[in-house]
Amino acid sequence: MSLQIENVTKRFGDFTAVDNLTLSVNEGTMYGFLGANGAGKTTTFRMILGLLNANEGRITWNNKSITYATSPEIGYLPEERGLYPKMKVEEQLIFLGQLRGMKKPDAKLAIKQWLERMEIPQYATKKVEELSKGNQQKIQVIASLMHNPKLLILDEPFSGLDPVNVEMLKSAIIDFRNNGATIVFSSHRMDHVEELCEQLSIIDHGKQVVSGSLREVKRSFGNQNVRINSDNDLSHLDLISGVTSVRKSMEGALYQVESESVAEQLLAAALKSGPIRHFAIEEPSLQDIFIEKVGKEHA
Numbered sequence: 001m002s003l004q005i006e007n008v009t010k011r012f013g014d015f016t017a018v019d020n021l022t023l024s025v026n027e028g029t030m031y032g033f034l035g036a037n038g039a040g041k042t043t044t045f046r047m048i049l050g051l052l053n054a055n056e057g058r059i060t061w062n063n064k065s066i067t068y069a070t071s072p073e074i075g076y077l078p079e080e081r082g083l084y085p086k087m088k089v090e091e092q093l094i095f096l097g098q099l100r101g102m103k104k105p106d107a108k109l110a111i112k113q114w115l116e117r118m119e120i121p122q123y124a125t126k127k128v129e130e131l132s133k134g135n136q137q138k139i140q141v142i143a144s145l146m147h148n149p150k151l152l153i154l155d156e157p158f159s160g161l162d163p164v165n166v167e168m169l170k171s172a173i174i175d176f177r178n179n180g181a182t183i184v185f186s187s188h189r190m191d192h193v194e195e196l197c198e199q200l201s202i203i204d205h206g207k208q209v210v211s212g213s214l215r216e217v218k219r220s221f222g223n224q225n226v227r228i229n230s231d232n233d234l235s236h237l238d239l240i241s242g243v244t245s246v247r248k249s250m251e252g253a254l255y256q257v258e259s260e261s262v263a264e265q266l267l268a269a270a271l272k273s274g275p276i277r278h279f280a281i282e283e284p285s286l287q288d289i290f291i292e293k294v295g296k297e298h299a
């Protein structure tokens with residue numbers, strides 16, 4: 001079973017929000033969908049869910065279009081969270097579970113288990129509006145996965161959660177993936193994507209600019225990082241040809257370089273100024289890749 005997005009374009013008037021997007025998410029994979037604000041992530045998710053129609057292209061889950069009939073197989077955490085503030089947590093989750101085809105006793109059992117797992121069983125009988133923003137977020141996450149969907153689409157699942165709750169949610173979605181679910185999520189936190197996703201795409205102004213496994217994406221990026229820690233003044237290194245960016249810290253500096261031979265030149269030049277405390281060639285982080293591919297205009 002896989003999610004296939006083939007040559008999909010979405011226009012709003014004469015503005016193209018998603019431009020000829022093609023990607024494939026295999027069963028049981030965790031897929032990261034990255035892009036700056038307004039890149040087209042939510043629009044793509046809405047098209048996957050059938051909430052918006054594509055102008056061109058085709059989206060299929062398990063070789064079929066996603067329709068109301070496939071809805072029990074799919075879980076969605078929308079970006080604009082939408083719970084009923086006056087309704088009690090358990091009643092609301094039962095209602096949402098039933099909309100996804102669950103029987104009431106099954107929904108009740110799943111809700112009990114998930115509220116315990118998310119460490120908020122005491123809120124079952126509270127109104128949603130009485131909960132903090134982070135706890136409302138956890139309820140909405142439960143609503144997206146309590147019916148055990150095979151495809152889970154999470155739009156910014158970690159936003160608004162404190163670090164302890166981020167870890168709790170990560171562990172829940174990893175378990176979910178390990179049980180065979182296919183998960184696609186968007187995030188502005190590159191470290192989360194780096195930690196969780198086997199595959200990823202970066203989109204920019206509706207166009208895919210990077211895609212593949214984390215390893216492939218890092219390898220194809222070309223640039224590497226060189227970290228040099230030293231107590232000496234190394235400012236002359238900034239001017240070496242092939243250094244594409246420099247980030248200084250209290251300890252030394254991190255240089256982005258075009259090739260390993262530039263790294264060697266940096267090492268030789270640094271040693272001319274005296275001893276160094278640390279030298280390492282590091283692979284680029286997803287953050288480096290994102291900034292290089294889409295972030296320069298924001299910076």
Ligand SMILES: Nc1ncnc2c1ncn2[C@@H]1O[C@H](COP(=O)(O)OP(=O)(O)OP(=O)(O)O)[C@@H](O)[C@H]1O
Nearest residue numbers: 012015017035036037038039040041042043044079
């Ligand atoms: N219904 C709509 N009508 C007109 N333009 C829209 C509509 N929905 C989205 N857009 C535009 O399409 C572009 C993509 O929006 P989208 O919400 O998909 O971005 P995003 O990648 O999810 O951004 P963010 O990270 O800020 O949530 C934006 O420029 C947005 O203004």
